[in-house]
Amino acid sequence: NAGVTQTPKFQVLKTGQSMTLQCAQDMNHEYMSWYRQDPGMGLRLIHYSVGAGITDQGEVPNGYNVSRSTTEDFPLRLLSAAPSQTSVYFCASSSRTGHYEQYFGPGTRLTVT
């Protein structure tokens, strides 16, 4: 199993550009989520999904969009990038039949100039 994969690993955007961060998992997990991690702030939940076709907002959803058309994929879209979105982004998945321990991807380091 590849586990949770994320692409790209690094990305630089200009203010106002849009892009999609990709996330995929091959563990047949129902639950998937996106976090951002900033120095001194810890991991903060952006959006999450409890299954295909179902998404919901987390703590810091503004400026981001998600969709979940398949169990495997959960892309995160930045609609109009801002410098405040400079961060490291992690995708995670977990099984609802377990105790929700989360499996994280390797992260995407995004810089918005």
Added chain:
Amino acid sequence: SQKIEQNSEALNIQEGKTATLTCNYTNYSPAYLQWYRQDPGRGPVFLLLIRENEKEKRKERLKVTFDTTLKQSLFHITASQPADSATYLCALENYGGSQGNLIFGKGTKLSVKP
């Protein structure tokens, strides 16, 4: 809203000693608490989960306690090694949110010196 705090940003200890990390929470009673390890440039990795009705859980050199009266979890690494150097995160289920929706502490960076 619930808060989760890890009381030290950094902890430095000598190899062979026991490292003890603290996680405190307020405003509600979670059904379980989790601990993760994060190495620089990598995603967090799950280590242990402890339920509210468990006082203690062990895994090799790791031990976690959960005191629901004090609203505190302690994470111990015995016979610590330089390879244990990493940031350790505690996480709670987010009360009122969907199951599996976690909130994380900011982490404690552990450095084990030879």
